Amino acid sequence: MTNSPEEKIPDLPPTTTESESPLAAPDPEEPSDVLDRDTYDTIREPRSAGRLPLGDGTWHQLARQYVWVQLISIGVVFLIVLAAVLFVTLVWGQWWAWIPGGIFLGILAWTIIITPRQARAYGYQLRRDDLVFRRGILWQRVVAVPYGRMQLVDITHGPLDRGFGIAQLKLVTAAASTGVVIPGLKQEAAEQLRDTLVDVAEARRTGL
Amino acid sequence: MSDLPSPSQPADAPAAPVAQARVAAPKLSDGEWHRLHPLTPLFRGGLVLVVIAGIVIANLRDRLVFLFLPWLDDDIDIDVEVEEWRGGDPVDFIIANNLYLVAGLAVLGILLVLIGLFYLSWRFHTFRITGDDVEVRSGVLFRTHRRAPLDRVQGVNLTRPMFARLVGMAKLEVVGAGLDSNVKLEYLSTSNAEAVRADILRLASGRRLAEARADAATAPGGAGPTRRAAAASVVSAGINGLISGAEEPVGEPESVVHIPVGRLIASRLLSTSTLWLIAIIIAIIVGSIAGTPWVLFSLVPALIGFGAYWVRTITRSLRYSIAPTPSGVRITFGLFTTITEILPPGRVHAVEVSQSVLWRPAGWWEITVNRLSGRGLADGANDQFATVLPVGTRDDVERVLRLLMPDLPENEWPLVFEHGLLGPRPDDPYTNTPRRARVLRLLSWKRNGFLLLPDALLMRRGAIWRKLAIFPLARLQSIGIEQGPVDRALSVANIRAHTIAGRVYSRLGILDRDAALAAFEGIEAAALAAASRDHSHRWAGEAAVGEPFSPVPERNPLPERELPVPEPVEGSPAPGEPR
Numbered sequence: 001m002t003n004s005p006e007e008k009i010p011d012l013p014p015t016t017t018e019s020e021s022p023l024a025a026p027d028p029e030e031p032s033d034v035l036d037r038d039t040y041d042t043i044r045e046p047r048s049a050g051r052l053p054l055g056d057g058t059w060h061q062l063a064r065q066y067v068w069v070q071l072i073s074i075g076v077v078f079l080i081v082l083a084a085v086l087f088v089t090l091v092w093g094q095w096w097a098w099i100p101g102g103i104f105l106g107i108l109a110w111t112i113i114i115t116p117r118q119a120r121a122y123g124y125q126l127r128r129d130d131l132v133f134r135r136g137i138l139w140q141r142v143v144a145v146p147y148g149r150m151q152l153v154d155i156t157h158g159p160l161d162r163g164f165g166i167a168q169l170k171l172v173t174a175a176a177s178t179g180v181v182i183p184g185l186k187q188e189a190a191e192q193l194r195d196t197l198v199d200v201a202e203a204r205r206t207g208l
Numbered sequence: 209m210s211d212l213p214s215p216s217q218p219a220d221a222p223a224a225p226v227a228q229a230r231v232a233a234p235k236l237s238d239g240e241w242h243r244l245h246p247l248t249p250l251f252r253g254g255l256v257l258v259v260i261a262g263i264v265i266a267n268l269r270d271r272l273v274f275l276f277l278p279w280l281d282d283d284i285d286i287d288v289e290v291e292e293w294r295g296g297d298p299v300d301f302i303i304a305n306n307l308y309l310v311a312g313l314a315v316l317g318i319l320l321v322l323i324g325l326f327y328l329s330w331r332f333h334t335f336r337i338t339g340d341d342v343e344v345r346s347g348v349l350f351r352t353h354r355r356a357p358l359d360r361v362q363g364v365n366l367t368r369p370m371f372a373r374l375v376g377m378a379k380l381e382v383v384g385a386g387l388d389s390n391v392k393l394e395y396l397s398t399s400n401a402e403a404v405r406a407d408i409l410r411l412a413s414g415r416r417l418a419e420a421r422a423d424a425a426t427a428p429g430g431a432g433p434t435r436r437a438a439a440a441s442v443v444s445a446g447i448n449g450l451i452s453g454a455e456e457p458v459g460e461p462e463s464v465v466h467i468p469v470g471r472l473i474a475s476r477l478l479s480t481s482t483l484w485l486i487a488i489i490i491a492i493i494v495g496s497i498a499g500t501p502w503v504l505f506s507l508v509p510a511l512i513g514f515g516a517y518w519v520r521t522i523t524r525s526l527r528y529s530i531a532p533t534p535s536g537v538r539i540t541f542g543l544f545t546t547i548t549e550i551l552p553p554g555r556v557h558a559v560e561v562s563q564s565v566l567w568r569p570a571g572w573w574e575i576t577v578n579r580l581s582g583r584g585l586a587d588g589a590n591d592q593f594a595t596v597l598p599v600g601t602r603d604d605v606e607r608v609l610r611l612l613m614p615d616l617p618e619n620e621w622p623l624v625f626e627h628g629l630l631g632p633r634p635d636d637p638y639t640n641t642p643r644r645a646r647v648l649r650l651l652s653w654k655r656n657g658f659l660l661l662p663d664a665l666l667m668r669r670g671a672i673w674r675k676l677a678i679f680p681l682a683r684l685q686s687i688g689i690e691q692g693p694v695d696r697a698l699s700v701a702n703i704r705a706h707t708i709a710g711r712v713y714s715r716l717g718i719l720d721r722d723a724a725l726a727a728f729e730g731i732e733a734a735a736l737a738a739a740s741r742d743h744s745h746r747w748a749g750e751a752a753v754g755e756p757f758s759p760v761p762e763r764n765p766l767p768e769r770e771l772p773v774p775e776p777v778e779g780s781p782a783p784g785e786p787r
Contacts, residue, residue: 049699050697050700050721051696052689052691052701129736130736141688142688142728143688143689143706144686144687144688146686146735148736173686174385175707175708176708177714178685178688180686
């Protein structure tokens with residue numbers, strides 16, 4: 001599902017709303033419990049004192065089901081690779097297959113181990129004029145996107161995602177490097193977030 | 209080349225009779241559907257025809273020699289007794305069976321079909337320019353309809369390939385905001401292309417077209433001369449244009465930068481590719497001494513390749529000019545294929561001034577920009593459109609930057625030039641890499657830093673390859689801050705400005721964590737403020753009708769003596785010069 005705010009009002013003058021139409025703009029900061037239903041409640045951070053701090057404001061987090069979806073999909077790949085390696089070694093007797101297979105399986109196992117930690121490190125904050133997104137523990141990344149810069153909000157969900165009722169929300173600006181992808185939102189939360197973002201983006205649209 | 213005065217120019221320009229005759233033709237930007245130049249299929253399909261002709265000629269070479277130069281060749285004997293098709297020469301078969309008429313008719317038929325197809329595709333290829341967008345319809349069976357909204361126009365390019373230039377035609381490209389989103393009008397007669405470009409930019413700027421109409425109406429229209437005379441004068445004008453450079457409507461400002469040919473060639477020779485060439489030559493010579501001498505022969509293709517590359521880069525940058533116009537910065541370059549691009553205000557997303565260590569003794573700099581070129585990612589021409597100043601002295605850099613960033617206040621320019629390009633100086637205003645983390649920026653840690661101005665973010669990097677990246681905050685898409693494990697141990701962080709894709713590197717590493725966090729918040733707030741002030745998508749919309757928009761503020765006149773006087777061959781012909 002894709003919403004392009006651009007098509008609706010191509011000629012909207014580039015105004016910010018603070019001075020001119022404060023009532024027309026929905027307030028993104030308005031607390032909404034749909035976003036926080038069944039999610040994690042604390043952001044996982046690195047322990048070192050030199051980390052990028054959380055700052056103030058409330059962070060919304062991912063739904064708990066996201067971890068299960070990730071674990072299942074990685075686990076399936078793990079089992080397939082394991083079966084292939086076992087087949088090659090036991091049936092054909094090619095023992096060297098353990099070298100690439102072992103490396104691959106090791107990486108997959110490590111991914112499975114850190115997935116729950118990683119999922120807790122995702123967070124997003126709806127501030128007055130921008131959305132702040134953070135992810136990562138070892139490699140931390142924080143991005144702030146002004147609402148007016150959004151070109152597109154994209155929601156995708158695969159079959160497994162649908163089974164667990166979650167979706168992935170992608171936020172597209174004119175810069176490819178922005179790269180804000182929020183995986184694992186509850187479907188209602190994703191839809192509400194999308195509607196909020198589109199409304200706010202429309203009200204604060206600026207040029208490219 | 210004498211053309212009709214662009215509608216922004218009043219009719220006092222000396223125009224040739226042909227040009228006047230063309231003014232009398234209906235304007236192409238009146239909101240109706242129009243067709244392209246009738247010779248368009250010849251140039252677009254011309255390549256295919258040339259290839260086919262080449263294949264035919266190559267296959268019938270002996271036969272043609274025999275036909276036209278019979279005394280040269282006695283070896284070809286035509287076997288007249290061939291009666292049936294035996295997989296031999298088809299021409300022999302035709303001659304033997306006396307099928308001249310059939311063969312002639314077949315060739316004629318194919319030609320007619322081809323011409324018919326070209327004619328159809330030309331007839332169905334129409335364009336329209338309205339107050340809100342540019343539309344192009346094309347295709348006979350599969351119709352395509354492309355529409356570009358004018359308030360998203362990123363620039364208009366006028367390309368004049370050598371052969372099209374000879375007959376006075378040009379290719380107009382309206383640059384849209386997206387990958388492969390350009391609307392191309394190829395080909396138009398040069399004068400029409402100029403007029404259409406001026407109209408598109410005027411419409412996009414938010415000014416009223418009525419203005420242009422009034423101007424055009426004052427242009428003298430008259431009965432045109434005969435078609436043949438018109439064609440002849442078009443060709444001669446094209447040749448003049450080829451000699452004298454890109455035509456500029458009279459009265460447009462002169463280029464603010466003049467690049468001597470010597471400097472251009474020297475700068476291309478002093479590039480990193482030269483270092484690579486030298487390294488390859490040394491490797492080959494060593495290889496030939498240590499191993500087999502035959503390796504030496506691989507030098508030849510390498511040298512030819514590099515030679516072609518140099519010639520191409522040099523001819524591409526020859527006849528460079530950059531000048532302010534009412535609708536933006538106009539950049540012209542190219543010796544054989546001349547490209548004139550107009551970059552409206554507020555279409556530059558990032559600027560980088562860089563200087564390699566080889567250029568430092570001469571004090572030369574290069575300027576590249578990030579802009580939307582509307583082409584696919586793999587398009588080789590992207591690089592060309594990214595370079596705004598191929599090589600220039602500090603004064604040139606100053607003039608070009610003032611054109612590109614007209615909004616920067618006068619008191620902030622020293623921060624760009626003194627501290628940004630040449631820094632660090634004493635009492636450096638930039639926030640630099642902390643001393644504790646200098647191990648991560650061994651050479652450049654004193655220079656590696658940023659400065660946040662109300663309208664722009666400056667990132668200064670590199671001790672050997674000096675670079676200064678300038679990001680107009682009104683164009684900044686988003687801002688990111690990153691930190692890896694090593695950074696965390698040293699309590700530093702990296703900031704990254706997210707702009708549209710381009711050659712400008714937008715990441716600045718190893719800054720003090722608290723400074724980086726403060727910058728993150730500060731840049732975000734400043735970007736929001738700048739974006740709300742920005743009205744450049746309809747850049748002249750608020751300006752009163754008739755009041756010319758000036759991208760160059762009057763507060764920074766440069767000393768007169770520094771302005772180069774372009775020689776007639778290099779730049780535009782001086783106004784009033786007889787043509």
